[in-house]
Amino acid sequence: MTAFLVVLVIILFGVAVMQMGKIFQLSKGKQDSNAQIANDKDNNVNGWLMLAFVLFIYGIAIFSFAAYWDVLLPESASEHGVGIDQLWLISMALIFVVGIITQWLLHYFAFKYRGRQGQRATFFADNDKLEFIWTIIPVIVLAGLIIYGLFTWTEIMNVEEDEDTLVVELYAYQFDWRARYAGADRTLGEANVRLIEGANQLGVDASDPNAQDDVVVNELHLPVGKKVLFKMRSQDVLHSAYMPHFRAQMNCVPGMITQFAFTPSITTEEMRENEEVVDKVKRINDIRREKNQNMGPDDEVLEPYTFDYMLLCNKICGNNHYNMQMKIVVETQEEYDAWMAEQATLAQTLKQ
């Protein structure tokens, strides 16, 4: 009912505006029929505004960089991520140069050649040489980018598994994550959603000998400097395992196993001491403190924040999509071993 009333009010408002327009129209004298076509004055004003506008674009770019530089992700915490960041930087520099020049030309020409009575435009319909130049330049530049990009991509995606690779299953479901480690035998046990029952939340085949020493956890621990191969599964709908600090992402697809591998290069402890991260955490805590001071009596008190790596779901997956996360801890091999030793194996969990 309220919605209907609102619509009615909007319609009536429109009618009122129209009536006002009518009165306005009647009150004006007769105009000449060219009144609504740009004249020299309009061209002049809008020409200058075009010039101002290109400065506005530069301004908003500079402002954004100045103001938002420090919200960006810190240095890559994985080995391949350094290559991605490098490529990103090069591409970014390139598109900025192109963007700055073309936007300038576009708006400057709009200003410089703004119409004037009696000004004669140049009849200039074709020039094969010019067109050849600006076809060939993008071709060369893009060829470079494509080749560079493809090398980077192939290096990341073609995973060679060796003795030392740590295989971890990432298991996604509405709305949480689980990680399964292969255990001492370095082989993940078979699993299928049809076997999900009680404590066997991931549907691991309990009779599979490889499954006995598997370890299921809800906090991802990774030893630094060791290649991790993630095998991703989903139980219900599409999810995406997104680990922004590691420049890593892969969809989790029900019915198939997807994979992504990287080598973490910076431990959580080290990252917490990274200058950018220290700054960011400080800023975040200032914001949280301020919020705590301004909040009402029944609001939840915000805890102070300490930095942790995180795994987010980045593919729309349902109502709680926005809160589907898992903590990632990157630590030294010793810390990792110690942590792993405390975890119960699947055989132990299922026996209970």
Added chain:
Amino acid sequence: MSAHAHDHAEDHHDDHGHHHKETFITKYIFSQDHKMISKQYLITGLFMGIIGIAMSLLFRMQLAWPDKEFTIYEIFLGKWGEGGVMDPSVYLALVTIHGTIMVFFVLTAGLSGTFSNLLIPLQIGARDMASGFLNMVSYWLFFLSSIIMVLSLFVEAGPASAGWTIYPPLSALPQAIPGSGTGMTLWLVSMAIFIASSLLGSLNYVVTVINLRTKGMSMTRLPLTIWAFFITAVIGIVSFPVLLSAALMLIMDRSFGTSFFLSDIYIAGEVLHNQGGSPVLFEHLFWFLGHPEVYIVLLPALGITSEIIATNSRKPIFGYRAMVASILAIAFLSTIVWGHHMFISGMNPFLGSVFTFTTLLIAIPSAVKAFNYITTLWKGNLQLNPAMLFSIGLVSTFITGGLTGILLGDSALDINVHDTYFVVAHFHLVMGISALYGLFAGVYHWFPKMFEGKLMNKNLGYIHFWITAIGAYGVFFPMHFIGMAGLPRRYYTNTAFPYFDDLTDVNVVITTFAFISAGAQLIFLYNFISSMFFGKVGPKNPWKSNTLEWTAEVKHIHGNWDGPIPHVYRWAYDYSKLNMDESDYVVPGQDYAPQHLPLQDNEEEMNH
């Protein structure tokens, strides 16, 4: 001339032979006249646009002030906004329907439908579309699909909310999200009808352009608008049926227990029987349309601006053949790049390499287009009418958004920004804002053709443009940064991650600009409606344009030209062409030579 007069008499006889009386219904509702149908498309499109933009404002408020309560939620969202708190499910519904409406209903039907219908017959010199009846059916199917889409907003469990890409299994299973019940069914039905409408329209456009060109109107003399509409229609015919098949399979998965897209699913405490399907298949099918769709949206806008920039620069469009070639190249490439939406979908990484290659190739014809626009401005005599401003604005956002596309098209770089706000910023600039600018440019420019010579108010047009231009960059420039900070899209709130707390300020800035630019659209609406009724009638050819539509009668008659259809003797871009001894323009004292003007005595013949 007597021969012409004779032709005319026959023509006249053909078209008005029966002299049936136009009733209100045949004239305004079930009209088969392309001009009326184009207006119907435009007004339906604008109406849907109001809904789509209003939705974006609601969810922008939620993003900027997630912990504040707004009564406005309760007013518009009812039970999903109780106490002024937005429900997460309705947030997802809003983004889903916003995307669907803007992409399909506003920018496909509202833009291409409006201007293809209006301009194809008028600019090629035809009395109407090849089939007026199919054209009418096409509009009414579109209307029906709009009604169903709007109705789906009112179903008990909420409208479709699996994202506009409706990836299964989320869109297939009501257990996964409430919107995948009746809401999703209606979404699919609406889209199926929409596709039928779009196909009928496209076939009609293609046939009309091929068969009904007036004498002398060779393909290389066509205005670029027509080239763009023509190729757009072809892409539509190639790709929309694939979406229909995807939708049909999804309907079967949902209702008849098939397993095209579903396999190994455990949800709500039970295992589903589905086995062997793959959501990745759906992604392939969806994006086989989804990516060409970007160009279905964008090409008409580029065609419109080509025409408007040339006319208002008083110069020929630079590199006409290159422009046509790049339209063709973009159209071809657009059908083989869909995989760049799926780099991290789990498909074979080798495919990722292939799609990176084809995707970056598209930058070449796009760059050619941008450079040609800029060169067209060079040494012109720019008449900065509102349509011209929007056209220049389009080139600007097309460049900005296109450049970030080079980053996203690179599979290695896509890994870390896929599905973040960086992508949202990119595609809104390059296809959303650019296509909207094209729509506005077209409306300002051809308003006199739609409403019997009336012109829109230019000062309101200027205000509309400048606020929108500033607002659009204000919204989408900062949005790149929250994307680079790793913020995923489609999050109802970012407060679950303290790590993103410092992005709230940026979101407030974005929302503020969004409100400013949405406010500017009210100025446009007012201008549109008031000019429709009280607009001042301008000259017959207000922009001194070369194309044929300005030779047609100002008053709308069925058949467009009261007399014979004009013949064409030149291309559409003889602006400021000088005579052989360069003493004056081809037509002395007039800086344009319309297409129906025969070659003059003292004129050098060009290639066209």
